[in-house]
Structures are given as structure tokens and as C-alpha cells.
Amino acid sequence: MAQSEESTEGAAKQYRGEVFDESSKKPLVFATLSVEGTNISTITNTEGNFLLKVPEDITDGTVVVSFLGYQSKNIPLSSLKNNKNKISLLVSVTALGEVDINAPKDAAALVKEALARRGDNYFDDPTLMTAFYRETIKKRRKNVSLSEAVVNIYKTPYSSLRKDAVELYKARKSTDYSKLDTVALKLQGGPFNTLYVDIMKYPEYIFADGSIEDYRFKFSRSTRINDKLVFVIKFEQYESIKDPLYKGELFIDVANKTLTSAIYTLNITDKNLAARLFVRKKPAKVDVWPTEVAYRVDYREKGGRWYYGYSNVLLEFKVDWEDKLFNSVYSMTAEMAVTDWEKNLDGQLPKVRERLKKSIILSEEAVGFSDPDFWGQYNIIEPEKSIESAIRKIQRQLRRARAKNGSAAP
Template identity: 70%
Template sequence: MPIKTPSMFSPIQFKATFLCIIAALVMLVPQSSLAFQQNNAELDYNEYSGEVKEASSNKALVFATLTVEGTNISTISNTEGNFLLKVPKEHISKNLVVSFLGYKTKTLPISDLEREGNEISLEVSVTQLSEININAPKDAMGLVKETLKNRDENYFQDPSLMTAFYRETIKRRRKNVSLAEAVVNVYKTPYNIVREDAVELYKARKSTDYSKLDTVALKLQGGPYNTLYVDMMKYPEYIFSEESLTNYKFTFDRSVRTNDRLIYVIRFNQHEGILEPLYQGELYIDVENKILTGAVFSLNITDRDQAAQLFVRRKPAKVDVWPTEVSYRVDYREKNGKWHYGYSSVFMEFKVDWADKWFNSQYSMTAEMAITDWETVSKDERPKYRQRIRKSIILSDEATGFSDPDFWGEYNIIEPEKSIESAIKKIQRQLRRSERNSD
């Protein structure tokens, strides 16, 4: 049962319609770009792992950004605050920069890190009331409009080839039933042109235990494009087109600091008189430079049947499937005064109700993608159509299993949560057991 996401389908704004067919077989083309050059040297990198926490409460900080200073190498902490960072040996004399919205940025020498068990604590950054009074804009919608208007100046103006890690999971209640991961090339077009980004699949792996799916094979259609189109500064027409801005009420919520920048939090909700399911959430805007640094938002699910039409591509006749929650997140990063897409995620929760069963089942899907490295390239390096993955791809149908222990090599990934990590280890144990039995 393929599932589509409203980052491509909304009854009003979203115009892209690439999820109208079932995914065809993807063509894998050998890569020659600098982003994925193979290095046969043994362990040309050091691997560091640990946790990012709040200094006062010791709570985990989710989606904190960790960057090797002076490079484009970065990763993020996972939903448990854990991180895994692979640093090429040529850069281990540099510093690690750790940042999180509302906290003081910390810089520490990479050479001081242990290979495992690092605990990095960040302190809350306090915003002075006087700063708010002096700099406060008078109109929240006006600030949003000005931010969207300034994207050509504030965001990347050159094409970039980005290395990204992508993961999607499907759970039945708390149990993982499907897991797919991939390293992809993202050819990111400049923010000041309307041409879409392109994605190449480099490596992918998956595991699916359909015995836990109640004979309903839920699949996420669109793969990395589900997360890529959450980049609302590149694709503002999917949520904040000029026509749709008046559908929302924008209000000032609070202010925070990050990287010595004053960030205003703008809340938005659809007007009460609008019946179509639109969005609600928060925008994080650098008030001095009119830059969107991140956003967290969700779909207003007011009509179950209407929401089901947005997401469910195909289902058995005797089954009702509808979303109960759909939420998004996007974070941006800065380099040399210009900003670019850094991380995004989509979370969807579904109810599956069989006509001949007493109880319904609950499933959740998560798709996330993080940019781990990038370089500026010429427009001629845009991949040809036959090299790109289809926008209708179902990654879990295209990927291979978890059999290669050195699958990721030197590429940075998002550290898996404990439940995912244990699922991968279980898969690998089963593979080793089956190999021994075949011998």
C-alpha cells in the first residue's frame, strides 16, 4: 500500500503530482563525482560518537548540528541526542562546532574527543528583553513576506553537489517492520532559480518483516524527495505561495538566540473560516537579516476521509486507512554568509481498520535526510535523467539487505536510535546464522 506525503500533495498549494504511478525499477549508474570518490586506503578517517545534552538538566538535545570547522562536513544528533561523526584524518587537527537553537554554540578541538562516549553539554542562551524591544518588527506576516522575498540574496546562489544520508522507517506501534537507508547525491540548484533539484542513488540497504504488518504492506512512495521538498525556501509554492499567505494568521511567539543571532519564533495557523486542511507550526527567523533558519509544522487533519485521499495511493477494498498525524521539520545551515538546506524530516501516523476485525492497527512512518558534505559545482554537472532516481521511487523495493558490514565506509550517517540499532543487529545475526547453516 504505497503512501504519499503532502509535501507533494495538498488540496490547494502543492502542485507537483509525481506520485501518480507506482515506482519503476531505478537505474543505478556508477558515480564519478567528487562527492563519492572511492578511497581504497584503509581507515582514512576517525569515527567519534557520543551525546549532546543540555548543561543544566542533562536532557538530550535532538537534532543538534555538529560541523567540522572550516569544512562542509557535518551531521546531527538523533532523537535520543546521540551522534556519530566520521572525520577524515586530514581534518582531525581542526575544531568541532556544536550548535542548537536557543543554546550557546560550543567549539572544541577534535583531538580532545574520545572515540566513544563523548558528552557535549550546551548552555541555554538568554535573550535580553532590551534586545527584543529594540529589534521587534511590528508585523509578523510582513516579516515572513520579507524573508521569502530575500531568499535570492540570503541562500546559495551557485549549484551545489551535496552528499546526504536518508533513512525511512515504518513501525507497527513500537516495533520496526521496515527500515531503508541510503546515501544519495543531491544536485541542489540555486535558490534564485525555479529549476528543481535532482537526486542520484549511490548506496542503499533495507529490511522488511512483513509478518508484522497484518498482511498490509505499507510502503512510502517518493523516497528522498519526500524530505527534499520540505525545503520551503527552495519550494515556497508548496506551502507559502503568494496566494496562500492570506490563508494564515501569523503571530509573534517568543525569541531565542543561536550562534549569536537573535531568532524570532513566528507561529502560524490557518484562519478559522478555511475548511481545507492546511498547516500550523513555527518559523524560526533571523530578525536582523530576514533569514529562515528552520521550521516545524504539521498538517491540520480536520476531515479523516479528505486526509486519506491525500496520502493513500492504493489499499485493499475491506480496509480503511487514514492519517492521524503528519508533521514536518526543516533546518538550514550557514556558510560564508549564505544559507542552505541542511536537514528535514517527515513523520506520519496512520490507523489501519479492517472491516472484519475488532481492533484497528496503528502504524507510523518517518523519513529524514541530512546533508553531510557538499561542494560547489558547475551547472554542467547536473545529472542526466537516466542517472536520477524516479520521483515515484519506493526505496524499500529498490534497496538490498544489511549484509555488508562496511557498507557506509567513510560516509556520515545519522546515528540510529536504539530500536533501529537493535533491529539492524538482529538482521545481521540472522544473516550470519543463515550463512553458517548454508556452509
């Protein structure tokens, strides 16, 4: 695992709290908290809550709290409480008029330059990353499945065409949802769904050969992130392009021409074309098509080099059964946060039989490990209250079903 001996074997202090906008008081989703000078970090959940675990031997560190378009905040570790920490951030806005006059005037040219410089601006050494991965499936607004894993990511240099390898270290699911007959969809690919959102490593998944010319790029605004001037560039496909491509925003560091974040969605102009992209297998009497496909990736900087830090994917589908009056709406969310990393000096990858396959369905691989000692040592994304309550409800249903079956047995 890409963690020091102290962080994996020693006891850890836990700090819980929330990060929110200072003016509106709204939670900031996917804000990053990292311990300065270390590789320890975590991410806020969809309610703005966080859980940060720090080895007990680190007592005088500084926690850096950052979020896209906001002023970062440095907080002494000694001033954090174990619970109910409330951290507010201020919006950071910079007018385009303040931008360096030497900055590129052509948005498309800036995007191409950022992609071309990935070998210069991002990690150029093989790296072993520890990441926390979670996928949830909801039927309308109700959580019906939750699977989590700690994985090793064997990241190859950004200048290399060699693909990354992923090794499943530990996984769990909350219960056996198949007995409830609630999940009609399964997410194939597991952690690869999020890993391939790393645009700088896998530009072909969004800007395939030549397809970058199918997009219109324009400057939207500028902001400051960690005291760095960042352009926000909007992009969308030309109206003449019929294939479902993407639209969204790219956040590019002006000084270094570095992509720091990207938020984008699939432009679903034709539901049948979009369905062919995502639906691998379905019953004959059912139609399944995506209604929303959204992505996000964030990069982090250390020592002048950037690396993949966090990504998420939201897939929303409609399922229309031929013999049912109403259709069902399912949403799948997959997210992965790098919580630690170290250089993989020899560049070795795990043996082929130990690597995750791109066709993995995590909810089938996760056999329900119950190991609180293990999970207590790792930085994970704090579960949402709605997920926790859904888990408790499903567990109660299962206990009742088992008790009923047990009493009916001869």
C-alpha cells in the first residue's frame, strides 16, 4: 500500500466537520483537505461533511482546505476538534481584465497546449497510489446499493502510453441487496469508471484523435485557486456534429498551462446513440437509456508537479419495461479519492492475475468484509446520512425476512 508504516500501523486521530460557503452557508461538495507536507488527504461528501484521519505522531501540522474558485484556508492541526469543525471558505473572483497581457487569446490553443504539456507538468515517475472508491445506486431518491473499496493504483507516467493498473486491496458492501430484488442495474468497470476520467492521462476518452476540432472553446471567466490565476474555459460540440460528445468547463492554470480540474457532461442529443455507449446487456422487453452523464476530475500539486487526486461519475438512466405502466429512474454514482501516494521506484506492476479487470462489477466482488480495524486506519469519504439510514433500513428488512423464513422452516 502507498502509505507509510506509521500511517497504516499506528493509531490515528479523527477529525470530523463540514466545509461551507461563508456567504450562503451552503455546503461545498468535494472540497479537499490535506495535511501540508504529507500525502494525507480526504474529500468532503455531497453534504459537505468530512472525516480526516491523521497518525497520532503528527501533532503540529497544517491542514489546507481548498475548493474550486475559493480562497484556500490553512488551519493548524492543533486547533481542530474531534467533531463538529465548521470551516467556511470565501469565493475568489478575478476579472479577466486583470489577466496577464501575454496570456493566450485563443481558448482552443490554450487547451491544446495544456494537453501537449502533460509530460512536463504532471508526475513523470511511476507512482503507487492508495485510493478510496465508492459506488452507489439509487432507485429514484432511495439508496439501494452501496459498495466501497480501498485500491492500489499503479500510475504510469503521464508521458507514457502505458495504461495504469488497479489492484483491489479490500472491499465491502453493506448487505446482500439481491435478496431485496431492488437493483435492476449493475455498474460495470468499478474503479476504472473514475480512473479514466483523468483527462490528462486518458485524453482519448473525451478528445479522441481529431475530435478536439469538433468542439467550440471560449473563455468564460477567471479565478484564483491556491493563489494561482486560473482560466475557466467552456467547451461544447458544434451543432453540426451529431454524435453525442461532451460539454463543460476546463480549469487551466495560466502560468503553467496546466489543467487543474474539469467538470463536464455528455451531450445526449440522441438517446439511442447514447444508450449504445453505456448499455451492455438488457432483457428483450425493456428499454434503457441515459438521461444524464456527468464527470468531474481534480488534480493536486506537489513539488511543482500535478497528479490525479479525485474524480466522480454520475450516470442517470430510465428503465422502461414493456409490461409496466411506469418507468423507473436509476442513478449510479462512482467516486474515487487518492488518499496517499509514493514513488513506485522500480515501476513494477502487479501480476496480471492480481489486477482488476475492466469488466469488474464491484458489488459482486465485494463479499461484505467486516473489518472495522482495517477501515479505521484509512482516509475514506464520509458516508452521507441518507446512505447510512438506507443501510439501516435494508438491514432491518433482511433481519425480518430471515426471522420469518426461520420460523416457517419445519
